[in-house]
Amino acid sequence: MATLTPARTATDAVHASLVPSACPDDELATHSRRDPYWDRLWAPGSQALWSSRPLLAQRKAEKPAAVNSRYLMDEAEAMRLLTINQGRRERLAAWGALDSWRTVSAEQLAAITGSRLFLNPESSNIAASVSLELMDVGAYSSPLAVGGTLDRNCLYRPSNTDAFDKLIAPELTWPEWISVTGGYPWSGGGQYDRHNLLSTELALRAAEYLPIGAVMGEKFSTVDLLAGTGLGKKVKNPDNRRADGTIIRTDGLRIAYELTGTASKSLENKVRRWAQLISERPLETSGLTVLFITAPHPDRPRNRSGDPRDEIYRRVSSVLKEFPGTRADSPAARIGIVAWDEWFPARHELSEAFFSLSADFALNNVHGNGKWVKRDLLGDYAFTPWNTFDATAVVDQAPLLSATPHWMRSGDRTELIGSPMDRAGETAPVPGPVKPELSRGRVFGKGVGKAGDAKLPPRLRL
Structure with missing residues (x-):
């Protein structure tokens, strides 16, 4: 049987430490974080080891010295720490990141928020959030990956409780609530540890090194937002389908990405659903493209029979045959596929293909690997929005979300x-001057001398 996977060629790559990063803190940039793919933090098929408040309380009862009491503070003390002004901005950003990306490492959370405090899982914001059952703390499953204590190598995820709605949301102003949730319900589901960490890492690297407009987490990468209400339209049976994340170009082109480590029927169904959706949404009125990223375990067999990458390509190709055509609006031209190690060929390395977001598209009407054509999603991939489609509105609004990396949401x-x-x-009522005859016509609220203009209180601003 002829292979459907394009021949892999060596590409130039550079270590991330040699490339200027938009992340202003060198200790939190890509080259200083754990590499969630190449550092072998996971045994194949494993999950992280998680601790929630109920589990910690049980462990404390059995072995008091085994659990830090800071994770078991009472509700009043936890709420005091989570409602004080000190650290409020960073705290909101952390909650927003968890709500959007689902599972993050301490290093990723620190990079997104710009606060090194989250490198310490015993810091007040983390300990109080765990105490309220707002979030869980975790550790990598491989005992060889990290030391035996929780430190900057730990993981965070939202707890599967209603603590946010019951305790936190009532204490937030409307702008704060919008920045954390985007106006959608807080959710504690959809947690797939390695999968989510890789998705978050890809978005962070794109935000650090690529000339893009925005990155969106899983929460804001739903089919409904990408092709339905986000465009002022309706999607048939939108259910809960979503991509793992979305990279948005400065011109508004959406690159929704899906990570996959295995070839399965589920993968085929995902490709088919995206292809059907794309066939109903022209590029010029949706800006939607989809990218499947193969990310099997780095220790997988590298032969053709053992490496799932070849079978993933084969299945994607098979589904795309159900949607004939290779024109610009066709699924074949808008659904690409690439391997994680093509973009990131070694620990903390970035390839030329990553800088252009190069991927394979099934555009040639031939059998075998000759059907795949390399296209650069940040280069030769043309996109001209229809004149009634404001494709860049999402780029303007992304800084409102606290889940957006902090260097992409600066300013008021x-x-x-x-x-x-x-x-x-x-x-707003504007009182008239007490002595109109002496008034110089100064605008109400305008600053005088060294005093600036009147502004809303900080908690009502974004």
Whole structure:
């Protein structure tokens, strides 16, 4: 049987430490973080080892010295720590990142928020969040990967409870709630440890090194947002389908990505659903493309019979045959596939293919690996939005989300949401001058001398 996988050629790669990173803290940049793919933090098929408050309480009862009491503080003390002004901005960013990306490492969370405090799982924000059953702390399953204590190598995920809605949301202002949740319900589900860490790492690396407009986590990569209500349209049976993340170009082109480590019927169904959706949504009115990234375990067999990569390509190709055509709007032209180790060929290395987001597309009408054509999603992939489609609106609004890496959401974006009175459709009352005859016509609220203009309180701004 002829292989369907393109021949792999060696590409130039550079260590991440030699490439300027947009992350302003060198200790939190890619080359300083654990590499979730090449560091062999997972045995094949394994999951992380998680600790929630109930589990920690049980362990404490059995062996008091085994658990730090900070993870078991009472509700009043935990709420005090989680509602004080100190560290509020970073705390909101951490909750937003967990809600959006689902599972993150301590290093990834510190990079997203810009706060090294999250490198310490015993810091006040983490310990109080665990105490309220708002989040869980975890460790890699491989005993060879890290030491025996929780440190910057630990993992975080949202707890599967209603603690956020019951305890945290009532304490947030509307802008704060929007920044954390995007206006959608908080969710504690959808946790797949290695899968989620790789998805988050890809988004972070794209945000650090590529000239892109935004990155979106799993929560904001739903079919409904990418092709339904996010475009002002309806999707038939949108259910809960979503990509693992989305990279958005500066012109608004969406690159929704799906990571996969195995070839399965489930993979075929995913490809088929995306292909069907793409066939119903022209590129010029949706900006939607989909990229499947093969990321099997690095210690897998490298022969053709043992490496799942070849079978993944074969199955993707087979499904795309159900949707004939290779024109610009066809599924074949908008669903690509690439291997993780083509973009990142070794620990902390970045290849030329990554800098252009090069991927394979089944565009040639031939059998075997000749059907695959390399296209650069950051290069020769053309996209011209329809004149009624504001493709870059999402780029403008992404900085409102605290899950966005902090260097991509600097500045004040309050004008995008307005003041509470703006949202209520009311006009702020402007008192007249006490002595009109002496008035110089200064605008109400305008600064005088060294005093700046009047602004909304910090918690009402974004």
